[in-house]
Amino acid sequence: MGKTLFDKVWEAHTVRQLPNGMTQLLIGTHLIHEVTSPQAFGMLRDLKLPVLYPQRTFATVDHIVPTDEREEPFSDSLADAMIKELRRNCDEAGIKFFDMASGKQGIVHIVGPEQGITQPGTTIACGDSHTSTHGAFGAIAFGIGTSQVRDVLATQTMALQKPKVRRIEVNGNLAPGVYAKDVILHIIRKLGVNGGLGYAYEYAGSTFDRFTQEERMTVCNMSIEGGARVGYVNPDQTTFDYLRGRPYAPSQADYDSAVTRWKSFASDPDAKYDDIVKYDASDIGPTVTWGINPGQAVFIDETIPTPEELPEKDRSTAEEAYAHMKLTPGQPIKGTKVDVAFLGSCTNARISDLQEVARYLQGKKIKAGVKGIVVPGSQGVAAVAEAMGLADIFRDAGFEWRGAGCSMCLGMNPDKLVGDQLCASSSNRNFKGRQGSPTGRTVLMSPLMVAAAAVTGEISDAREVFGLS
């Protein structure tokens, strides 16, 4: 019987079975940032424990960094204390820190792949639930809490229960104007926000085979929004080509042997899965959320579901969503007025996202009264976008071009919604209050749909706004 990639990576990293039946799993690569690590370093100090493998932890700063005034000290003294604490902890432990002045700072899930740290057949952990992003390379990547950040720093391992594996196949071609973001929003809508509980998701099928590495990252990123802690795609030539020549990828001399090793981790053709679901890419349209969790989504040309159209179990959350979003069931989502357009986040702030939007936005202006911000995922992405002239296209259209960070995905820096502003957002979570204002409203969508909303001032079909067919 064949094995899945998950089985193979799990076996290669199993240290031992613990007495309680859990597995002590080696975490080969650990990524940290300023929000969930300081308490972990504090715990290590209390326990008088050193960092076991400092060279296997990499740090950057993303959640709290301002995206406009980036000089230190930051105007927010708490944010300033957090970056200083991370700097101190990295210095003391000898951990590589992609700091503000490095030219490599950015959202941790964008920096890891960009630097070639994220590799196939590895285990990765980070105190951030969107760590699932790294699964796009055929890694098994876990979002963890701060006590587990401590565990990984002190022992390079965690205690885990092995999940089941569900293969999610998407086959066929996506129509123009339909993107990886729509694929994952569709999967979450179909399987539910808790459908992945206890599962790792393996994404496969011809749609994924054709996806670029960055498109795969967008899908894996939001696995957690479907309740799956881990999501991955089997590594292939697309993955190996992406990694070649990146700073932390194997050197040219070692590359062929690395590729041979990486290939060996891919799921066997006769691998056994706990569950398999299949979707047809041609059934997927541009998708937008209407509610307060990412599963509350419709195609752009559909109406907001009425309670009667929903399963009984989903109705109370729907009622809560109508009230928070100030939307009326049965009405089209298209045409809903937008106050803010946010292009950014670990889901959709890579160079290919910005290129795709700029291609259509060129020569257009965002609607008067709409605030539009573009926050590149890393300083690396920003530099490339500036060199390619993309930043100018965004500025000319009326977007603010900002520095790299998490920004308005979660409003831990000064970029927040105000009052009940409605934001067309390329991010991953539409939870109540997520974008920094308790009454703020978030509508999730692909980057091009964000641009369409910015141009028209309302939730729009990008295919119509930009003439795609």
Next chain:
Amino acid sequence: MSLAKISQIAGRGVYVPGDDVDTDRVIPARYMKCITFDGLGEYAFYDERFDAGGRQKPHPINDPRYAGATILLAGRNFGCGSSREHAPQALYRHGFRAILAESFAEIFFGNSITLGMPCLVMDGRDIRALAALIEEAPQTELNIDIPGSRVSLADVGFPAELPDHAKEVLIDGKWDAIADLLEDLDAVKSTAAKLPYIQTA
């Protein structure tokens, strides 16, 4: 490091209804600007409990009848979203010692067990029935029996389940895994040595 053995929990309950309650709701991100977990307790469910001016809104946790409750009852998929340990830390520091819900998001569940705060799964109808009993007699204590997989209030009992591994670590006082993980670092090093990408030199 000696940890308490947790097998029986007694305390008054409070029901916070709703499904898919995410960790942003449990602790809004702006309160994560901190370098210790101290003081997070007062911000538990902050935006649900207080308006923009800091005035109390109607919320079960603000209701004086349930003041001092230490057992939280909730709906389906509790603790979804962000992996922030700040969420269970805020609940624990607010005074909660156990959570009863229809289901829990995975990362939240693990984070809570590591704090010694059990998350027990109950049938949705049982949760609502238990919530109704609590509403009738908010001063009556609930008793959670971890080995027996039961929660009771006065003479009424309901099944309340934990996975075997979680049950075992709580009962044995090994709910923080660090001691187990540190026990055999030689095994860690020999596993690492077999993986070419881990340069251990």
